Amino acid sequence: MILKLQNKKVFILLVLTLIFYLPNLVKGDEDLEKSYKNFVKETNKIRSQLNSLPNSTSNQTLAIDEAIKEMDRAVEFAQENFETKNFEITEKTLNFVDRSLTDINNSVPKEFANDLTGIDMSKLKEEELKEISQVSMDMKNNKKEKLTSLVKDMTEVDKQGLNLFEVSKNINNLGVKTLNVKDIVNTVVENPSFKSEIIESAKKGLSPEELIEQLEEAEKLGIAESTKNVSEAAMASGFSKDVMPSLETMKSDFFDADAHNAAMAEMAAEIQAGGIGEGMGAAEAAASYSEADRDSQKAKSEADCTGSCAGDTESGD
Amino acid sequence: MFMQKKIIIIFVFLITFPSILYSETDKPLSVEEEIKLLGIYSEPIKYPDGMIEFFGSACKSFTCRADKATKNMALTFKRSKLYHQRKPGHQLYALAMFEIFYLDQLKKKEKRIEKFILKWPKKNNHSKEVVSLIKLNKSKEKMRKSLGMDLNTSVEEAMERYWIMGDFLQKGEIKKVKISKDIKKREKLLAKYKKAVASFNSKLKDKENQDLYNKIENK
Numbered sequence: 001m002i003l004k005l006q007n008k009k010v011f012i013l014l015v016l017t018l019i020f021y022l023p024n025l026v027k028g029d030e031d032l033e034k035s036y037k038n039f040v041k042e043t044n045k046i047r048s049q050l051n052s053l054p055n056s057t058s059n060q061t062l063a064i065d066e067a068i069k070e071m072d073r074a075v076e077f078a079q080e081n082f083e084t085k086n087f088e089i090t091e092k093t094l095n096f097v098d099r100s101l102t103d104i105n106n107s108v109p110k111e112f113a114n115d116l117t118g119i120d121m122s123k124l125k126e127e128e129l130k131e132i133s134q135v136s137m138d139m140k141n142n143k144k145e146k147l148t149s150l151v152k153d154m155t156e157v158d159k160q161g162l163n164l165f166e167v168s169k170n171i172n173n174l175g176v177k178t179l180n181v182k183d184i185v186n187t188v189v190e191n192p193s194f195k196s197e198i199i200e201s202a203k204k205g206l207s208p209e210e211l212i213e214q215l216e217e218a219e220k221l222g223i224a225e226s227t228k229n230v231s232e233a234a235m236a237s238g239f240s241k242d243v244m245p246s247l248e249t250m251k252s253d254f255f256d257a258d259a260h261n262a263a264m265a266e267m268a269a270e271i272q273a274g275g276i277g278e279g280m281g282a283a284e285a286a287a288s289y290s291e292a293d294r295d296s297q298k299a300k301s302e303a304d305c306t307g308s309c310a311g312d313t314e315s316g317d
Numbered sequence: 318m319f320m321q322k323k324i325i326i327i328f329v330f331l332i333t334f335p336s337i338l339y340s341e342t343d344k345p346l347s348v349e350e351e352i353k354l355l356g357i358y359s360e361p362i363k364y365p366d367g368m369i370e371f372f373g374s375a376c377k378s379f380t381c382r383a384d385k386a387t388k389n390m391a392l393t394f395k396r397s398k399l400y401h402q403r404k405p406g407h408q409l410y411a412l413a414m415f416e417i418f419y420l421d422q423l424k425k426k427e428k429r430i431e432k433f434i435l436k437w438p439k440k441n442n443h444s445k446e447v448v449s450l451i452k453l454n455k456s457k458e459k460m461r462k463s464l465g466m467d468l469n470t471s472v473e474e475a476m477e478r479y480w481i482m483g484d485f486l487q488k489g490e491i492k493k494v495k496i497s498k499d500i501k502k503r504e505k506l507l508a509k510y511k512k513a514v515a516s517f518n519s520k521l522k523d524k525e526n527q528d529l530y531n532k533i534e535n536k
Contacts, residue, residue, distance in 0.1 A: 031520075071510075085530075111493065112493060
C-alpha cells in the first residue's frame, strides 16, 4: 500500500515537472529547428544557384567553384549531425565551414581595393603607431587562439567520421590559401597535450611525410626558439607579416614601410572578413531593436506597472 | 522498483537542467553575474579628436553626443558592402559610436536594472530591458575582442583604438579594380553562403544565452 502511494507521488512529481519545464524546452527547440530549416533551404538554394552558373574558362573562377564544392561534404555532414541531435559536432563542423568560406572569400578579388602603400608612416603620431602596433599583436594572438580551437574541433569531427584536414588540403591544392600543414604543426607544438590526437587525425587527411618533416623541424628548434628566430629575422629587415616591428624600427631609416603597409592591408582585409562582422550583425539588430520595439516595450512596461512605478520615465528618472 | 525510481529521478534531473545535455567548456554565468558585467554608467572623460570634430562645437552634452552617435552608427551599419569597401574606416568609426550608444542605453535603463535586481528572482520587472542590455553587452564584447580588447578595456581606450584604426584605413588610396561578371556573381553567392552558415552557427552557439534570456523573461 505504502509502495503504491510512493509510486503515485513520484508519478505526480514527474507530470508536474513536465508541465512546468516542457514548454520552455519545446520553445527553444522549435526556434532552433526553424533556424535549421531555413539554413537547409538557404544553403540548398545557394548550391543550386552556384551549380547553374555558366562554366568559366578562368582558372581563378574554376578554383573558387571547386573550393565551394569542397564545402558541400562538410555542410552535409553538419546537417546529418544536427538531425541526430549531435549539436556539438554540428557546431564544430560549421566552425570549419565558416573559416574556409572566409578564406575562399578572401581569395576573391574585390571591386575596391584599399592601397595602403602610399601612407607616409613618419607622419603618424607616436600614439597612433603604438596603437596600430598593439592592435596587430592582439589580432595575431586572437588568430592563434582561434586556430588552436579550430584544429581541436577538426580532430573531434574526424572521430565522428569526416576528415576536415583532407578538405583543407584539397582547398589549398586548388590554390586557395587556407589552414595548412604549418598551421597544424604550430598548434600541435604549442598544445602538446593534444599532440597525439591531432597528429592521428591530421595524418589521415594530409601527407604524413610532410607533416612529420614539419613537426620534426619545429620540435628541433622548439617553438619559442623558432618564434624568436622569426622575430629576429623580421626585425633585421624591419618587417614581418606576423611580427610587428617595434616603434624604434618603424622610425628607423631601415624600416621597409612598403612591406609594412602591405601587411597592414592584409590586416584591414581581416578586419573586413573577421569577427567584427559577426559583432556588427548583432549590434545592427540591437540598434534596430531600439528603434522599433522600444515604444511597444515601454507601453508594456507601463501597463505592467499598475501604479507602483508612477513617475518613471524611459530614463528611469 | 528501485531501478524504476532511479530512472525517473535521472529523467527529472535532465529535464530540470537541460544544459548538461550539451558539453560546454565554459560555465554559464548567472543572471546576477551577467548584470554585473553590464557595468555602471559614467560619462566618458575623453573622446577621440575626430569624434569631437564630428559632434561639432554646439554638441557638448552627453545626450546630444549620444543622439548624434546613435544616428550615425545606425546609418553606417545599414550601408552596403560596396560602401564599406570604398570607405573602409567608417565601420570602425561606427564601432566607436556604438560604445556611446551602449553607454546611453545603460544610462537610460540604469534605474530599471536596479529595480530588477532588487526584486529578482521573486519578480522579473523590466526583464525585456535587462535582456536587451545583456545582448548589447555581448555584441560589444565580440566587437572589442576582434581588435584585442575585452570588457575590462575602458570606454575611452576602446573608442580611441577604433578611431585610430579607422583613420589609418581611411588614409589608404581606394583603387577600383575591374572584376569580371563571373567573379562578381560568385562573390555574391559566397557572401550569401557565409551568411547562412554564420547565422545558423551563431543560433547554435547562442543556445546557452537563449536559455538565460528565457529564464529572465519567462520567470
